[in-house]
Amino acid sequence: MISDAQLSDQGLAPAGKGRVLLIACGALAREILALKAANGWDHLDLTCLPANLHLHPEKITPAVEAAVRKHRADYADIFVVYADCGTGGQLFEKCKELGVEMVPGPHCYSFFEGNDAFAAHADSEITAFYLTDFLVRQFDAFVWRPMGFDRYPELVQTMFGNYEKLVYLAQTDDPALDAKAREAAARLDLAYERRLTGYGDLTAVLSKL
Amino acid sequence: MADEDDIILSELDDEELVLQMHDDLYDGMKEEIEEAVGILLDRNWTPYDILTKALVAGMTVVGNDFRDGILFVPEVLLAANAMKGGMAILKPLLAETGAPRMGKMVIGTVKGDIHDIGKNLVAMMMEGAGFEIVDLGINNPVENYLDTAEREGADIIGMSALLTTTMPYMKVVIDTLKEKGLRDKYLVLVGGAPLNEEFGKAIGADAYCRDAAVAVETAKQMLSRRHNQMSA
Numbered sequence A: 001m002i003s004d005a006q007l008s009d010q011g012l013a014p015a016g017k018g019r020v021l022l023i024a025c026g027a028l029a030r031e032i033l034a035l036k037a038a039n040g041w042d043h044l045d046l047t048c049l050p051a052n053l054h055l056h057p058e059k060i061t062p063a064v065e066a067a068v069r070k071h072r073a074d075y076a077d078i079f080v081v082y083a084d085c086g087t088g089g090q091l092f093e094k095c096k097e098l099g100v101e102m103v104p105g106p107h108c109y110s111f112f113e114g115n116d117a118f119a120a121h122a123d124s125e126i127t128a129f130y131l132t133d134f135l136v137r138q139f140d141a142f143v144w145r146p147m148g149f150d151r152y153p154e155l156v157q158t159m160f161g162n163y164e165k166l167v168y169l170a171q172t173d174d175p176a177l178d179a180k181a182r183e184a185a186a187r188l189d190l191a192y193e194r195r196l197t198g199y200g201d202l203t204a205v206l207s208k209l
Numbered sequence B: 001m002a003d004e005d006d007i008i009l010s011e012l013d014d015e016e017l018v019l020q021m022h023d024d025l026y027d028g029m030k031e032e033i034e035e036a037v038g039i040l041l042d043r044n045w046t047p048y049d050i051l052t053k054a055l056v057a058g059m060t061v062v063g064n065d066f067r068d069g070i071l072f073v074p075e076v077l078l079a080a081n082a083m084k085g086g087m088a089i090l091k092p093l094l095a096e097t098g099a100p101r102m103g104k105m106v107i108g109t110v111k112g113d114i115h116d117i118g119k120n121l122v123a124m125m126m127e128g129a130g131f132e133i134v135d136l137g138i139n140n141p142v143e144n145y146l147d148t149a150e151r152e153g154a155d156i157i158g159m160s161a162l163l164t165t166t167m168p169y170m171k172v173v174i175d176t177l178k179e180k181g182l183r184d185k186y187l188v189l190v191g192g193a194p195l196n197e198e199f200g201k202a203i204g205a206d207a208y209c210r211d212a213a214v215a216v217e218t219a220k221q222m223l224s225r226r227h228n229q230m231s232a
Helices: A004-009 A026-039 A051-055 A057-074 A090-098 A108-113 A115-125 A133-137 A139-144 A155-160 A175-187 A201-207 B014-026 B030-042 B047-067 B073-096 B117-128 B142-152 B169-179 B197-203 B212-231
Strands: A020-025 A044-049 A077-081 A128-131 A165-170 A191-196 B103-110 B131-140 B156-160 B187-191
Touching: A004 A026, A004 A051, A004 A133, A004 A139, A020 A026, A020 A051, A020 A057, A026 A044, A026 A051, A026 A133, A026 A201, A044 A051, A044 A057, A051 A057, A051 A139, A057 A077, A057 A090, A077 A201, A108 A115, A108 A165, A108 A201, A128 A133, A133 A139, A133 A175, A139 A175, A155 B073, A165 A175, A175 A191, B014 B030, B014 B047, B014 B073, B030 B047, B030 B073, B047 B073, B047 B117, B047 B212, B073 B117, B103 B117, B103 B142, B103 B169, B103 B212, B117 B131, B117 B156, B117 B187, B117 B212, B131 B142, B142 B156, B142 B169, B156 B169, B156 B212, B169 B187, B169 B197, B187 B197, B187 B212
Parallel strands: A020 A044, A020 A077, A128 A165, A165 A191, B103 B131, B103 B156, B156 B187
Antiparallel strands: none
């Protein structure tokens, strides 16, 4: 199985099989491959951009555009498996310009929980910090180290002092990830909550392709 | 007992001490900054000179290196924390000694957003530049900005957001100012990681400020232009 480190830093090359290419965030690779296997979606091929683009959201739109241009001649259709992801509508505009579809919603936390359900509690949960399966596994690489907490633990309070709880939106029912997420909450000095979401809207979106 | 390499701040002359304070700010050394501020006060420096020549000048280096990708957010926060230590000593003295006042700013993070690191940095640097700051904190609805700006007789309204889902709320505030006929009364400055100049223009802000240093310069220039126009 492909490693999280590789999905974070390098992404994933397409297999070259299937008429529709999914261009996805590396943080979604395992979930998409699981759905593909479970549903026999052999018409879908998958390539992933490095998940660590999320540390610099302004780089996401140009990277997606480059991937679409690189692969579009080889496939009948391309679908972008990113939500807005901090691009402030720029990714949506670029996809429209390129004539490709993308996943609706503000970010993966939202579509994993279901965009409607997420939107319904968005106003009452502004002090929640969300993690998915990928982010629980990669908590140190995507949260702890980039925030400098490994070097300056005193900054946890400065950066997370306004948060109240960590909500783990679980795609899989895995006690080991539950324990790791609980530990992450404790390290950030936040209350802990776990919600088993499964793949949320992602299943329905991909099933239409 | 001090190590051989330790620098004894009180033994440095004024010029060396100020340069050492710039280094200590850069390295986020709060206690050393507080000690050095005390030394300069003992040497009869005015609080305003300590603030501008030692703290603000040092923090400007930090800001420039952040802009240029040499320093990152954690280091900037540590530097800011050190500067805050020095400012806490100077603030009451600045008021007593009649330091120049540049204007008054109401600043806050917009509704739905709890992120305040950038907002706090801007508030601190504006304060260092002589602006009076009314900090509204986080998660502010439109009425917090308007009511406070009116009550306080502010010159500037500053809005901050970190999320692309909350930054459109800045337009709600600006549109409400227009509806109430108050838009021209205030300079409206906006900032935050996902914003850009285009967004600032699109929502009708006076300026998008990329960082705290830009916010200070923009506020100074725009207020002085406004004063010039009024007196012309």
